[in-house]
């Protein structure tokens with residue numbers, strides 16, 4: 592997968608070169624390139640914004656630099672990702688969908704957002720997804736891009752060492768993860784649940800499922816409602 596990210600604050604995306612995403616780049620699982628939008632401006636002030644038509648607070652990002660950036664970066668099959676408060680809610684399911692793409696271009700807006708014609712024009716030549724992280728407002732798209740790209744890159748083949756951790760992880764089962772414990776067996780008077788040290792793998796799997804259901808019912812009952820009908824077996828109802 593190739594990912595091109597365009598921003599007026601390219602240094603904001605530096606963390607993508609660290610840790611797992613950095614290793615994924617070294618392994619060849621993904622190529623990430625960050626571009627400064629201002630390289631597609633031509634005035635002495637390298638202007639990227641202007642006041643909104645119709646009035647209103649703040650500034651809007653001008654279409655011309657974005658148009659030239661997408662002209663330079665878009666290839667057949669590219670998907671344009673545009674973080675915005677007004678987008679489709681990001682989810683693990685969307686991350687899984689995006690992990691199947693060959694080429695992603697992420698347009699990181701600032702100010703009050705990007706001139707709508709950039710998205711409309713792009714939709715005439717590539718797939719476009721406007722994506723929101725949730726119902727809260729950020730200063731721009733860069734932090735959203737970091738979250739989205741981390742969730743996508745970790746799903747790429749060979750990126751996570753232990754494939755099992757992909758299979759077992761929460762949200763892929765539709766439930767939240769059960770509580771995790773490691774050594775020591777007792778810490779500040781708090782013991783690890785005996786079942787996890789029993790060696791009885793069937794019992795451990797049952798306990799983890801029960802804990803996942805309880806946690807989901809407590810913190811995210813909305814996820815329970817989304818579970819497929821056959822996801823809950825009769826024993827689950829005993830929880």
Ligand SMILES: COc1ccc(Cn2ccc3ccc(-c4cc(N)[nH]n4)cc32)cc1
Nearest residue numbers: 674675676700701724725727728729731732
């Ligand atoms: C109320 O309207 C606003 C519109 C944009 C902004 C600032 N801004 C500019 C570009 C940009 C890209 C993404 C986001 C964002 C995404 C989520 N989930 N929260 N915030 C915010 C962004 C502030 C307010």
